Amino acid sequence: GAGVSQTPSNKVTEKGKYVELRCDPISGHTALYWYRQSLGQGPEFLIYFQGTGAADDSGLPNDRFFAVRPEGSVSTLKIQRTERGDSAVYLCASSARTGFNEQFFGPGTRLTVL
Amino acid sequence: GQNIDQPTEMTATEGAIVQINCTYQTSGFNGLFWYQQHAGEAPTFLSYNVLDGLEEKGRFSSFLSRSKGYSYLLLKELQMKDSASYLCAVRPSGGSYIPTFGRGTSLIVHP
Numbered sequence: 001g002a003g004v005s006q007t008p009s010n011k012v013t014e015k016g017k018y019v020e021l022r023c024d025p026i027s028g029h030t031a032l033y034w035y036r037q038s039l040g041q042g043p044e045f046l047i048y049f050q051g052t053g054a055a056d057d058s059g060l061p062n063d064r065f066f067a068v069r070p071e072g073s074v075s076t077l078k079i080q081r082t083e084r085g086d087s088a089v090y091l092c093a094s095s096a097r098t099g100f101n102e103q104f105f106g107p108g109t110r111l112t113v114l
Numbered sequence: 115g116q117n118i119d120q121p122t123e124m125t126a127t128e129g130a131i132v133q134i135n136c137t138y139q140t141s142g143f144n145g146l147f148w149y150q151q152h153a154g155e156a157p158t159f160l161s162y163n164v165l166d167g168l169e170e171k172g173r174f175s176s177f178l179s180r181s182k183g184y185s186y187l188l189l190k191e192l193q194m195k196d197s198a199s200y201l202c203a204v205r206p207s208g209g210s211y212i213p214t215f216g217r218g219t220s221l222i223v224h225p
Binding site for chain 1: 162212
């Protein structure tokens, strides 16, 4: 079956621009997570959805970051007024239940802000 | 909060055994995960421990001691394809139960 997919695989943008990153979780998985991973670091939690609602957004670094999951499946991470420090790999993961099951990760979107 | 510590890098020889340690300090504990991540790829699940002891799965085993805040991942009969980063992640006992990841241990297997 299909795993978690993310698009685009690579995104290069200029400082100050707006970007959207998409995640398509495994069908039937109710929990969806966004992480950010910098080189040589582990994934850093950003936000978690249970169904359509953001159950925990404590990891979002500031109000330039926002995410939605309107129909409880596909999610979009939105970054406004991008900064060079936002450059990282953005990973999406899904699980059948909140945290109690293994997380299945997508291949990530590599964001580069020039 | 949670603090997770792993060695940054380890090297080993093909065919050998290697042990990757993970220590953690958490305000609550409800399980520990190990993930493998090849360069440029997504993390993939290896193991999950919630009770003390050793869990064996083929060439890979994972050990947990909750009283010591300590886990290790044991890789036997190392193969070149085992060269990857190994991530330890701890799930808290409250809140959203979102696992927190360590920075990972980069394992280099050489002939």
